[in-house]
Amino acid sequence: MWLLRGVGLLSLGESLRIHSSSPVEWATLGGLAATAAFASWLERRYAKPSTAVLVLAADYALVAALLWAMGGVAWAYWLLTIPMLNALWRGGALGAYLSAPLSVVAILATSFLVSGNGLPRDGVALSWLVGLSGFSLLLGWLWQQRPASAQTALLQQATRALEQIEVTHCELHASYRELVSRYRRLEEHLVALQDATELLSALHQVRDPEATYTALLERLQARFDASGAALLVPDEAGTMLLALSAIGTFAPLQSHLLPNPTRAAANHTQLPQLMHSLLEQLCHVEPLVEAHGTLLNPEQLMGQWLTQNGRLLGAIVFAAQAETGFDSGHQARLRALVPYLVGLLSLLEQLRLIANRLAETQLLYEIESLVFSIDTVQSLLQRVLNLLKTVLPYEHGQIVLRQGEMLEIVAQVGGLPDLRPLLGNTLSKQAQIWGATHTWAPNFAPARTLMLAPLHSGMRVEGAVILGRTDLPAFNELELELLQTLAFQITSILKRAHLLSDLERLATTDGLTGLYNYRHFQERYREEVNRCRRYQHPMAIMLIDLDGFKQVNDQYGHLEGDYLLVQLAEVLQYTLRNTELVARYGGDEFVVLMPFTNLQGAVAAAERVAHAVRNTTFLNTLGQPCLKISVSIGVAAYPNTTENPAELLEKADDALEIAKRGGRNQVVALENSV
Known part of the structure; x- marks a missing residue:
């Protein structure tokens, strides 16, 4: 241009x-x-x-x-x-x-x-x-x-790519299920292990798993005339090798972590070269260098990968006593022992899993038994949260439940902050693991990783169990699956606890007025009588009878009479203190149990009740004020009325009869004349 x-x-x-x-x-x-x-x-x-x-x-x-x-x-x-x-x-x-x-x-x-x-x-x-x-x-x-x-074409291309990714994801998921299925079938064939009699006999009387690994290494160390032996297993992520057990020269390696060289291997044909790389790493491990004052010679080391159907179970390594190292005969003997070592490791893993399943079963049994031994839901869930540590070690824990439209923390262990602002008013229906890279990681410190499992009640999520770890290893998918199972059990016992609470309430309350019933009153009365005899504290009984209740039923009908009793119960609850037990004694009679109250205090309370009833205009079922009633009250107290607290109910009944014969609408208290 x-x-x-x-x-x-x-x-x-x-x-x-x-x-x-x-x-x-x-x-x-x-x-x-x-x-x-x-x-x-x-x-x-x-x-x-x-x-x-x-x-x-x-x-x-x-x-x-x-x-x-x-x-x-x-x-x-x-x-x-x-x-x-x-x-x-x-x-x-x-x-x-x-x-x-x-x-x-x-x-x-x-x-x-x-x-x-x-x-x-x-x-x-x-x-x-x-x-x-x-x-x-x-x-x-x-x-x-x-x-x-061009943009339309690009979007179509992106859509096709996403569809291909979805297909690939489904194929990977199907491959994973197939791999799990094959692994389980291989585990069933482990009972057919042969030619391991010598090693099994040496381990026959060992019970503890860690001692089992040590005994295994000691036998192999003696068999190969080695100065040390170590068993390495991959961690949960498969990126590191953990020294599960180490003896002799390798003793300082116990519980040490090493990079897993097989992580980047394309196939297992590279395992021999990778073993050489692992032995080179061992020579430079700081605890071994500090313990021996010099670098180990890789020519004096020997090792073998322990694999099963392409899956890495671990590695076993030996250090020779002679400077010349191990000869080809030792190498061949170790290769011949690999299948048996693989079988033993798998067997020990199965025993560990069985022990875990037994612990989980025991935990489920203990959770079930809590329903009948703990009174409140909060105490129940706090106990459950503590029990979870036996199968799912954690440092921080919370259980949140929905109370109406809000979430409430009902159980807590450790220093986990309040997570309700993160959870919001809605809880996820899926169990989740939140790692250190999660968006909200700074909000759940000091925990570095969280595991959350919802508590389902039908289609509704009623709460969640939240566990956190700071120093312990991060949670994995197996632990998440276990927590989901336990969350289902926790939901089950919560339902039963609420059901038992409802049954107990129905068994102790009057269906019409909502007050305690005669049966519950009798139980509490016997308890208070025994307490009075033991500690000599005062107690009073108030019997209340509704004046003219028969005429109300005759004139207005039984439905109006029942509604009148409901309103009278509300007046009694409003007038009396929370520490005083109000119960329906039968028909139109009510009884009030007043612990730690003498005759003077009981009479004052009775006068308040009589005054409140006289000044209340009761409604009919249509909501119209139309009734004015009164009550007759009999009062008796220990020790003012009688020296025997078991006679209080009878004395209060006598006082009530006097009030009725005296013209009703009054309070009569009996006082000991002696």
Whole structure:
């Protein structure tokens, strides 16, 4: 484009020379030349919308000057398409859209310079004015459609890629299930192990798993005349090798972690070379170097990978006593022992799993038994949270339950912060593991990893069990699966605990008034009588009878009478203290048990009750105030009324009879005359 600008400037200069132009016109040419040079520099240096506008304006100014110099001949208007096409190529649709107004300005300027008219009079200029602006807008619109079609194609390609990823995911999931199935079948064949009699007899009386591994290494160390032996197993993630047991020369290696060189192996044909890499690592392990004061010689070491069906179970390594190391015979004997060692490791793993299953079964039994031994739901869940440590070691724990629309922490262990703001009012229906890289990791410190399992009640999530670890290894999928099973059991006992609570409430309360029933009153009465005899503290009984209740039933019906009893029960509960047990004694009679209350206090309470009833207008079932009633109350107290607390109920009944015979609507208290 800069070449075309140069040609245009030369043509303009030649035209000015031929016409012997004035100095002003030559100065204008110089300005146009400087502007064209500046536009070329901007075009090469920057690619911005503002730059495109300046360059396009400069090009149209140059073309307008050429049209003026040529006298506005018709064919010269084609020069106006050159800046437009350059703008389209450089700026796309934006360049085309900008060309429309700038081309109009250029044609108007040319018309003014040539004829002195602001608007062109001839048809050529007018047609170019309309056509060029319209053509510019059309090119801009067409250019915009090109990315839209490309974007659609890209979206279709992305959709196909996502579908392929989904298919691959399903295939991987199916492969995983097949791998698990094959592993289980292989475990069933472990009982067919042969030629391991010597090793099994040496381990026959060993019970503890860790002692079993040590006994195994001691026998092998003696068999190979080695100075040390170590058994390495992969961690849960498979990235590290843990020294599960180490003796002799390798004793300082106990519980040490090493990088697992097989992690990056493409296939198990590389295992011999990887064993050499592992032995080189062992020579430079800091605990061994510090213990022996020098680096071990890899030529004195020997080892074998223990694999089963392509799965790495671990590695066993030996250190030779002789400086020459192990000979080929030792290597062959170790390779021959590998199948038996693999079988023993698998067997010990199975025993460990069985021990875990037994511990889980015992935990489930203990959780079941808690329903009948702990009174409150909070105490029950706190005990459950503590029991979970036996099969799922953790340092922090919480159990949250839904109380209405809110979440409440009902059990906690450790220093886990309040996680309810993270959980919100809705709980996930899926069990989850939150690691150190989780978005909310800073919010559940000091725990580095969390495991959450929902407590389901049908389709509704009623709460969650949350366990956290700080120094212990991170949770894995097997532990998450176990927590889900335990969460289901916790939900089951919660349902039973609520059911037992409901049954207990139904067994101790009156179905009409909601007060305690006669049976519960008798139980508490016997307990308080025994407590009075032992500690000699005062106690009072108040018997309440509704005056004229039969007339209410006869006049208004039994439904209204029942509703009156319900309202009277509410008055009693409102008037008396929470420490005083109010029960329905039978029919229209109520009884109040008042521990630690003497006769004077009981009479004062009875007067409050009688006054509250007299001043209450009771409603009918339609909600209309229509009834005024009174009560007769008999009061007896220990030791004011009798020296035998077991006689209090009888004495209160006697006092009630006196109140009835005396005209009702009164409080009568019996006092010991002795």
